[in-house]
Amino acid sequence: MFDSFANLIAYQWLGLDANSHTGTALHFFVMDTTKIFVLLVAIIYVMGLLRAIFSAEKVREYVRGKPKWLARISAITLGAVTPFCSCSSVPLFIGFVEAGIPLGVTLSFLIASPMVNEVAVVVLAGILGWKPAALYVAAGLFVAYLGGVVMEWFKPERWVEDYVWNIQMGETAQIEVDTSLSGRHQFALGEVKEIVGRIWKWVLIGVAVGALFHGFVPEAWVVKHLGGTENWFVVPSAVALGVPLYSNATGVIPIAEAMLGKGVALGTTLAFLMSIAALSLPEMLILRKVIRWPALAIYAAVLAVAFTLVGWGINLFTR
Amino acid sequence: MKTIKVLGTGCANCKRTMALIEDTAKAKGVEVDLEKVEDISAIMGYGVMSTPGVVIDGVVVHAGGVPDRSTVESWMSK
Secondary structure (H helix, E strand, O other): OHHHHHHHHHHHHHHOOOOOOOHHHHHHHHHHHHHHHHHHHHHHHHHHHOOOOHHHHHHHHHHOOHHHHHHHHHHHHHHHHOOOOOOHHHHHHHHHHHHHOOOOHHHHHHHHHHOHHHHHHHHHHHHOOHHHHHHHHHHHHHHHHHHHHHHHHHHHHHHHHHHHHHHOOOOOOOOOOOHHHHHHHHHHHHHHHHHHHHHHHHHHHHHHHHHHHHOOOOOOHHHHHOOOOOOOOOHHHHHHHHHHHHOOOHHHHHHHHHHOOOOHEEEEEHHHHHHHOOOOOHHHHHOOOOOOOHHHHHHHHHHHHHHHHHHHEEEEEEH | OOEEEEOOOHHHHHHOOOOOOOEEEEEEOOEEEEOOOOOOOOHHOOOOOOOOOOEEEEEEEEEEOOOHHHHHHHHHHO
């Protein structure tokens, strides 16, 4: 459906040649933009209607006081279904600390939440298929678990800003929720507007980059320089490239699609995707309000190493 | 008169929430005392972790995201 729509626009209306660079790039752009936005609206609306979205307050109540392994597993899985906005990461961090939730568990949550979420998973599955989507989820949860554990070895508590320990959090607010069908519909519409309003530009940038890559980068060059799983340094390079770049997880998916299409290995692609989605400078600057630079530097390093290992691992097994 | 506080650390959504409440109050002709709370310990004191949050006369009525217009309207008519 999306394919024929893109054919219509790119080749029939605009009269571009289906074998030209511009034609294939534009076809990719139209197809991915329409497909991703339809998927986005559908998944966000359905999740909103079911009110299946977890609030950070609920996660906190659920995780506190649990044994550490269980706390971490629940923090990660709940993190994956909790919508994440970096503007909330400071209060979230403080709220978790105040509840006595170990710092490593909180960090596991902060790794998982932006990287794995139901929206990204559905779009990933819709664009790349279920297998890469499942691998991405598994890899993301694994990195979040491991990242939190490794961070604990460095005793990050000593880098938490002093004022954080002194904050007393009030009783968790009980907010009345309208559970009638029209209330749910309103809520779902609001969610669609809010989330699409926040991420549409990341998606457009991602699709544009993916389209240029798809249309203009020669496949032979990609296979020679990025494709082989023999070149061990391709994965760490992809991760290093992704660290300073930031996009919403959904926005990177069209780039991943274009990379896979040209023969980049799956592990390299997923490592790149995770590195862009989970590690970002703005997020670091926000977290700097609660935790000092040494901890943030270790956080970035641990994640970069973890993404590299996961990338190598996937390349090894999917060869 | 209602005392409304918007809890938020200064992100774009918090500003949008402020503006939305201001507009709705004006449109409905309700007099409100609107205040922005940016101090993190004050925000946490209300038990809110996901910002922006909205507090009306001391009660938290909303948290996590910009409220939709119909919700804000219902606050005004209460």
